[in-house]
Amino acid sequence: MINETLLNWYDANARPMPWRIPPADSKNGVRPDPYHIWLSEVMLQQTTVAAVIRYFLAFQRRWPDVHALANADDADVMGEWAGLGYYARARNLLKCARIISSDYGGIFPDTEAELLRLPGVGPYTAAAIAAIAFDRQATVLDANVERVVVRLYAITAPLPDSKKSLQGLAGQLTPAKRAGDYAQAVMDLGATICSQKPTCEICPVAANCMAREQGIATELPIKRAKLPKPTRYGIAYIAQRNDGAILLETRPEKGLLGGMLALPTTEWIEAAAIEAPPLDAKWSTLGAPVKHTFTHFHLLLTVKTAHVDMAAAPTRGQFEIPTAATPGKLPTVMLKAYSAGISAIGVE
DNA sequence: GTCCCGTACA
């Protein structure tokens, strides 16, 4: 059986992770802390294990259980998430922690259906928590599993059209016993051996793989062509007060970089930016704009700086004296603009 | 540069 082979492979090759119970212990019935599994799985949405580890450890240290996280300030959570991307995840994480803390007494539900009701928990994450935290017979279908299944059965229909049939095929492979370890086994396989460039020579299930047999493993999965990215333009403003304070603002909850600490900027549009300075000042423009690429557009962000006096009254944002911690609270595009700006005007 | 990816919401 393929699932048995994968479990044996996992027993010998499971990647150590801070939230993971190694197979030797898991087989003896040791379960992980559901809070750790939920936190790591939300972080792992769209993000690799290597990138997640240091964020997971920072969150675990600062907020050791779901009640602690539920009681955290929004700005602290957003600041700790800065740099990890997809910031709606952090807003939903906090919402979810508060629901678990207040409505569930801090105990995570153990069924997919109930987990699915929580903010930030979709089909993948519900199945992952049910399987990994509670050893329920739930089937995870993330991109790793999709790749493995598409190749095992040599599915040539493009994703996401074939997603429903993949769910069925993946479900047939899920064993009743050790479903949590199996979920992690197949995802580990997809992340390491059955990756974009598969190393079929060392794959434990190569003998079961139809794509391998047909010599098309590298071509799969077939995906829909995607739209080209447009370029948008904008201006970021760095106002430095005589005491060294910089004008920063918290972006609105909804939309791009929602809830994150940021420099005041214009709208980002597919035409020359329309000036929207947060206060009247003598603005100077940095030579080269900051370049950044988001999911669906490229951004050319012009940075403008100005020195202002203590009486400056901006129309939005608030002045803050930067500390060593300030850059780490900024999302990457804002960190780029901030770094470019302060190196130009000089901030101690 | 290009490719990759779960969830929310329209």
Add this chain to the structure above:
DNA sequence: TGTACGGGAC
């Protein structure tokens, strides 16, 4: 059903 949402790997 399609689109918005970031940063890292390559």
